[in-house]
Amino acid sequence: MNSGTTELAWFKSSYSGSEGDSCIEVAIAEQGVHVRDSKDVTLPAFVVARAEWTSFMRFVSEH
Structure with missing residues (x-):
């Protein structure tokens, strides 16, 4: 499912560094x-x- 993903509010973890070179983004x-x-x-x-x-x-x- 990929349709409509541009309208989502994407964010990265607060643990992501400022360089952001190895991150995923999530949108709920x-x-x-x-x-x-x-x-x-x-x-x-x-x-x-x-x-x-x-x-x-x-x-x-937990891990």
Whole structure:
């Protein structure tokens, strides 16, 4: 799912450095969490269901 991703409010983690050379950006929307490469925002983004994103974030924060 890539349509409409330009209207989303994209953001990077507050842990991203100011150089921003190895980051992803996320945008939270009703249909899910959109994820894209911050180095080349012209590449297609992908969408993860909110429940799966929550599980992923929980896993990352615990490890």
